[in-house]
Amino acid sequence: MLSVLQTNFNGIDGLTYQNGPRPQLTDNGVIIRMSVVPISPTDWKLESDANATNEQLANLPRVIGIQGTGRIIEVGRNRNESLLNQRVLVVNPSGVYSEYVLSENPDWIFPLPDNVTNDAAAALSAGTALTIKHEIDISSSDNLVITGANSVIGLTLLQMIDEQQRKIYPVVTAMSKEYFQEQMPGLTSYTRKEVPQLNGSTLIVDIVGKKDLLNHLATKTNNVQVVSIALMKDDELTQFKFIHDEFSSDNYRRFINQLSSGQLKPIINKTFQVKQTKEAQHFAKETHSRGRVLVNFDAS
Structure with a gap:
């Protein structure tokens, strides 16, 4: 063996x-x-x-x-x-x-x-994405920024959320823009430099764990909250939360059913x-x- x-x-x-x-x-x-x-x-x-x-x-x-x-x-x-x-x-x-x-x-x-x-x-790879989705669901932010949106977790998360009331800003590298567009043709992706100044409150979902990127994105809005699966803390951000998923048999059965029905790709x-x-x-x-x-x- x-x-x-x-x-x-x-x-x-x-x-x-x-x-x-x-x-x-x-x-x-x-x-x-x-x-x-x-x-x-x-x-x-x-x-x-x-x-x-x-x-x-x-x-x-x-x-x-x-x-x-x-x-x-x-x-x-x-x-x-x-x-x-x-x-x-x-x-x-x-x-x-x-x-x-x-x-x-x-x-x-x-x-x-x-x-x-x-x-x-x-x-x-849906368990982590679902954990992030729960944080999004309880947030009342006007904008949603997702770093590493071209990752498996990022793309799975975007399959799960149906946001009509806030603007989504998927952040990717310049080399990943074409790939992201192929996977999510209905969304516009942004490089670090392309993210505009944002009005209202903003929730940043951090998947990649790059402090310099987070701190740069935080300057794009006056009211920012960050949830991260990659960093335990960022001392420069006052509203920062580290999150991680926990095993759930019910969630696994749910994800398999969603694969079967085509809800998850x-x-x-x-x-x-x-x-x-x-x-x-x-x-x-x-x-x-x-x-x-x-x-x-x-x-x-």
């Missing part, structure tokens, strides 16, 4: 590919043959962080990744046999970058409809094979965001 392991804190290039035994089926577990897993910035950050505070993630070696898609090939005696052969999205904090994964938590397995592909489900850039995981992480980290980068086990 091939797995991708973090064995040190030397960054992406410190990852190793190892062969080991398949996990043993337990009475309360299912064995999932993994198919597609996403590249996550969380992984490459943890791969360089010797001071990881989460005890589980600080213990090495560890299999990387938290969620992915696959097919259930074995079912424990205390689990419903109807799960056998079902395609599922699985959330597994102990790692998913293995050909076979043992899952013992029924709340962390989500069967996939026939019209939702493994790639589409693996590319889901998967945003996928490129797929690598599992033995190219290091290359895939470098690609995702070092190139402009053009959708989710995936890793495929099926051809390993």
